Amino acid sequence: NERKLAVAIDGPAAAGKSTVAKIVAKKLGYVYIDTGAMYRSLTYSVINNQIDINDVDVIMNHLHEIQIDIDADQQVFIDGENVTDAIRKDEVSKNVSAIASIAEVREEMVKRQQKLAEKRAVVMDGRDIGTHVIPDAEVKVFLIASVEERAERRHAENVNKGFASDLEQIKRDIKKRDKMDSEREVSPLKKADDAKEIDTTSLSIDEVADTILSLVNNEMRS
Ligand code: CDP
């Protein structure tokens, strides 16, 4: 009869949130919820349907019309079509912060995310999990790393997959997205006052995961 907790992981692009969130969830037997994939899916579908990214009413109607599903293996589906790889493409990354800055979009996404976290036993990553989605999460971490390190991580991922990749371009795109996410009016990217900040610049994936797991264990014992 161990306590079931909510673990909130926030931070800027490529700080390692999803990589460590998956490991932590697996170790704990919790569900991992990738909230970025929800905003990316809507953005992908908006682009695909040639909807004006400034037309809030049409975007909201569209959000209510489509079905976004994420399965236990992190495969993402829009109306049954597997879009797991498509939502990571550059064009989506470039437009997602604009879509995610729309108050109405956030309100609907947060509602869905809170429903998923209702019964706890979740590891959720994003930008506003500790501040808005699960403000009463038992464990909150805020992952950061230098922009150089984060750009190199994304670059290495592209190279590994055999994709064309320009390190300086990635760095510019990451900086731009972080700025938009941090400066938007509704629930911006921000460390919650009670979140533990972890600088992952020179840490391995396992070191970061172990740090979070020890925070969880401490909380379970308290
Ligand atoms: O993995 P990466 O850091 O590249 O991005 P992501 O976690 O997939 O999130 C993509 C974008 O969705 C972010 O840049 C934010 O604009 C938005 N997002 C958000 O606003 N709030 C969240 N809870 C999660 C993502």
Ligand code: CDP
């Ligand atoms: O979810 P977020 O955008 O914060 O980052 P990610 O998609 O997990 O990407 C981080 C990348 O950096 C992955 O390729 C990881 O293998 C790598 N990495 C890491 O996540 N954590 C470290 N401490 C070192 C490297």
